Amino acid sequence: MQTLHVELGDRSYPIHIGADLLQNTKLLTAHIKSRQVCIVTNDTVAPLYLPAIQSALTEYDVSVVILPDGEAHKHWQTLNRIFDQLLADRHNRNTTLVALGGGVVGDMTGFAAASYQRSVNFIQIPTTLLSQVDSSVGGKTGINHPLGKNMIGAFHQPKAVLIDTLMLTSLPAREVSAGLAEVIKYGLLGDAEFLTWLTDHMDRLMALEHSDLAYAIARSCETKARIVAADEREGGMRALLNLGHTFGHAIETQMGYGTWLHGEAVGAGMAIAAELSQAMGWLSSRDVTQVRDILQRAALPVDAPDTMTVDQFIGHMQVDKKVLTGRMRFVLLRALGQAVITEDVPDAMLREVLANSIARGVAGRR
Amino acid sequence: MQTLHVELGDRSYPIHIGADLLQNTKLLTAHIKSRQVCIVTNDTVAPLYLPAIQSALTEYDVSVVILPDGEAHKHWQTLNRIFDQLLADRHNRNTTLVALGGGVVGDMTGFAAASYQRSVNFIQIPTTLLSQVDSSVGGKTGINHPLGKNMIGAFHQPKAVLIDTLMLTSLPAREVSAGLAEVIKYGLLGDAEFLTWLTDHMDRLMALEHSDLAYAIARSCETKARIVAADEREGGMRALLNLGHTFGHAIETQMGYGTWLHGEAVGAGMAIAAELSQAMGWLSSRDVTQVRDILQRAALPVDAPDTMTVDQFIGHMQVDKKVLTGRMRFVLLRALGQAVITEDVPDAMLREVLANSIARGVAGRR
Numbered sequence: 001m002q003t004l005h006v007e008l009g010d011r012s013y014p015i016h017i018g019a020d021l022l023q024n025t026k027l028l029t030a031h032i033k034s035r036q037v038c039i040v041t042n043d044t045v046a047p048l049y050l051p052a053i054q055s056a057l058t059e060y061d062v063s064v065v066i067l068p069d070g071e072a073h074k075h076w077q078t079l080n081r082i083f084d085q086l087l088a089d090r091h092n093r094n095t096t097l098v099a100l101g102g103g104v105v106g107d108m109t110g111f112a113a114a115s116y117q118r119s120v121n122f123i124q125i126p127t128t129l130l131s132q133v134d135s136s137v138g139g140k141t142g143i144n145h146p147l148g149k150n151m152i153g154a155f156h157q158p159k160a161v162l163i164d165t166l167m168l169t170s171l172p173a174r175e176v177s178a179g180l181a182e183v184i185k186y187g188l189l190g191d192a193e194f195l196t197w198l199t200d201h202m203d204r205l206m207a208l209e210h211s212d213l214a215y216a217i218a219r220s221c222e223t224k225a226r227i228v229a230a231d232e233r234e235g236g237m238r239a240l241l242n243l244g245h246t247f248g249h250a251i252e253t254q255m256g257y258g259t260w261l262h263g264e265a266v267g268a269g270m271a272i273a274a275e276l277s278q279a280m281g282w283l284s285s286r287d288v289t290q291v292r293d294i295l296q297r298a299a300l301p302v303d304a305p306d307t308m309t310v311d312q313f314i315g316h317m318q319v320d321k322k323v324l325t326g327r328m329r330f331v332l333l334r335a336l337g338q339a340v341i342t343e344d345v346p347d348a349m350l351r352e353v354l355a356n357s358i359a360r361g362v363a364g365r366r
Numbered sequence: 367m368q369t370l371h372v373e374l375g376d377r378s379y380p381i382h383i384g385a386d387l388l389q390n391t392k393l394l395t396a397h398i399k400s401r402q403v404c405i406v407t408n409d410t411v412a413p414l415y416l417p418a419i420q421s422a423l424t425e426y427d428v429s430v431v432i433l434p435d436g437e438a439h440k441h442w443q444t445l446n447r448i449f450d451q452l453l454a455d456r457h458n459r460n461t462t463l464v465a466l467g468g469g470v471v472g473d474m475t476g477f478a479a480a481s482y483q484r485s486v487n488f489i490q491i492p493t494t495l496l497s498q499v500d501s502s503v504g505g506k507t508g509i510n511h512p513l514g515k516n517m518i519g520a521f522h523q524p525k526a527v528l529i530d531t532l533m534l535t536s537l538p539a540r541e542v543s544a545g546l547a548e549v550i551k552y553g554l555l556g557d558a559e560f561l562t563w564l565t566d567h568m569d570r571l572m573a574l575e576h577s578d579l580a581y582a583i584a585r586s587c588e589t590k591a592r593i594v595a596a597d598e599r600e601g602g603m604r605a606l607l608n609l610g611h612t613f614g615h616a617i618e619t620q621m622g623y624g625t626w627l628h629g630e631a632v633g634a635g636m637a638i639a640a641e642l643s644q645a646m647g648w649l650s651s652r653d654v655t656q657v658r659d660i661l662q663r664a665a666l667p668v669d670a671p672d673t674m675t676v677d678q679f680i681g682h683m684q685v686d687k688k689v690l691t692g693r694m695r696f697v698l699l700r701a702l703g704q705a706v707i708t709e710d711v712p713d714a715m716l717r718e719v720l721a722n723s724i725a726r727g728v729a730g731r732r
Contacts, residue, residue, distance in 0.1 A: 076442060087513035115481075118508060118519045142484060147453035153484045154520060 495545025
């Protein structure tokens with residue numbers, strides 16, 4: 001088992017990573033401060049892992065909330081089911097919420113913990129590779145609004161994150177790839193050495209070798225933790241984490257959420273970001289080939305959907321909430337392993353790179 | 367105009383208090399950081415004060431949300447109208463919310479500001495005496511859930527509070543009295559000198575003399591700010607602010623919210639707390655008479671409703687969320703101007719004091 005420490009002053013917490021680490025129930029119970037616990041999970045995860053968590057907590061008064069699975073349910077009405085249960089079972093301010101599931105369960109449970117009686121503790125047990133590398137660090141919680149994703153929420157740090165790589169064996173292959181997109185992102189944006197390691201170990205990761213998965217997850221979390229510690233509430237540097245995301249969000253929005261998985265759209269978005277970086281004169285064609293190659297070995301798309309137009313891309317990018325001023329901001333690569341933020345991309349260059357990606361594009365429905 | 371500074375590190379903010387201070391538009395605009403502003407108010411306050419605020423903000427892109435008036439609307443559906451408007455008008459993270467109204471508007475606007483895009487700025491313009499002395503300091507925001515009041519919310523500090531005593535001239539007399547209950551509370555719990563001042567100036571306060579109102583509001587806010595600065599997230603000392611509230615909540619719950627105003631229930635609750643303090647041997651009968659006298663001069667009830675039973679009182683008090691352990695905790699008076707927290711009240715003593723108050727009791731419907 002590996003343990004990282006996310007250093008955020010009095011909001012610091014550990015991330016434990018390993019195979020079958022939930023056997024050690026103390027990792028969980030050490031962070032529960034009264035007899036009251038509420039496990040929040042979804043109807044896909046519950047049959048697989050809820051019994052094991054419950055049997056680790058026989059000494060506690062445990063409430064369980066099983067939400068419907070999926071991003072479509074990440075809204076107020078579902079969140080309110082957590083509050084209903086907490087109040088029906090009279091949970092007080094010393095209760096502890098446990099998020100057992102992927103990013104949607106983590107975001108909603110975290111926001112419920114931030115808001116219930118104006119804040120209670122919570123512990124994350126992320127069950128997907130994407131949530132293990134992406135939601136474990138950063139403290140972002142929230143729900144969607146019909147007019148925008150993640151528009152309502154809070155910054156609220158967990159007391160601990162427990163990442164059991166054994167849980168990944170039950171994950172569909174497409175979701176493993178989607179999670180690897182975020183892992184590759186951490187190499188690309190700030191860790192060239194890790195990018196080389198990933199190039200050497202991608203086949204082992206795709207085969208779910210636990211020691212390699214644990215290493216890749218730990219190193220991704222470390223990179224994110226370093227960035228978040230420097231910029232907890234998203235002023236400047238934290239924007240680097242959006243590498244590939246501006247293009248990716250445009251794809252997700254245009255195709256309809258869920259048609260492409262988030263990680264798949266980010267994969268294509270990172271390839272486009274690399275090509276735009278090449279057009280800026282920052283990456284060589286060999287660098288771009290390396291980026292596309294590693295994404296493809298992770299079974300991720302490297303081109304835009306062939307049904308999209310350049311104008312659709314740019315339309316979605318302009319309403320993206322990361323566009324703060326009127327000028328579009330991009331996270332691009334100065335070099336492999338070194339992301340930068342720039343507003344200096346000529347419109348014609350952007351259009352040409354997008355047109356090329358679409359021309360090579362992949363079939364829209366994945 | 368007087369200005370207090372609430373010292374909370376990087377969350378510090380000023381409270382400006384005076385008659386007609388909204389004439390000075392800079393007091394408001396100094397705390398707005400972009401062109402975007404969203405004023406949240408209710409349908410009682412809007413016709414009275416919204417035009418003046420709007421004309422102070424002609425240089426800004428102003429959205430307006432007018433909520434239905436009343437505690438009955440302090441729930442998610444109403445809160446969501448604020449989010450709907452913010453998103454429809456594309457407010458970004460640099461927007462500023464302005465809460466123009468009483469405690470309900472302040473609590474909901476503050477929670478909307480805490481949650482919109484994971485936190486934006488807000489400014490409070492409280493329009494009732496109760497909200498001017500009670501909600502201006504402390505950072506508590508939130509909404510009600512069908513199973514409990516204020517169960518969902520956040521701690522979120524405003525960037526500034528503007529208290530215009532002229533607004534009190536439009537307030538119904540009963541609401542002035544309800545606000546004075548909280549003013550008297552600050553004297554009773556921690557400021558004997560202020561209690562003497564209040565005894566001398568109650569008639570002037572009831573006549574809405576502006577300089578006296580401004581002094582009483584400032585001194586109340588100062589006392590609350592001192593307590594909150596020592597205990598921002600409610601560990602120990604902040605519980606002193608609940609003087610009169612445990613009994614008051616029992617009255618409100620039993621009679622149905624709105625039958626007695628919150629301040630009226632707190633008034634009777636403080637008289638009961640004083641009598642229980644006398645039974646504990648801490649206050650003299652002269653002290654108790656002084657407490658009852660000042661409350662009566664503020665046109666507040668000093669006895670429990672004659673329709674309530676002792677068992678009803680105790681039943682409600684046991685489910686009050688301030689009862690954390692199982693033992694009932696009371697905020698009582700060691701002396702006038704010195705509140706303490708105790709769990710050592712014999713059950714028989716409590717029952718006798720409650721029975722006496724009910725026996726002298728006032729008609730249930732006020």
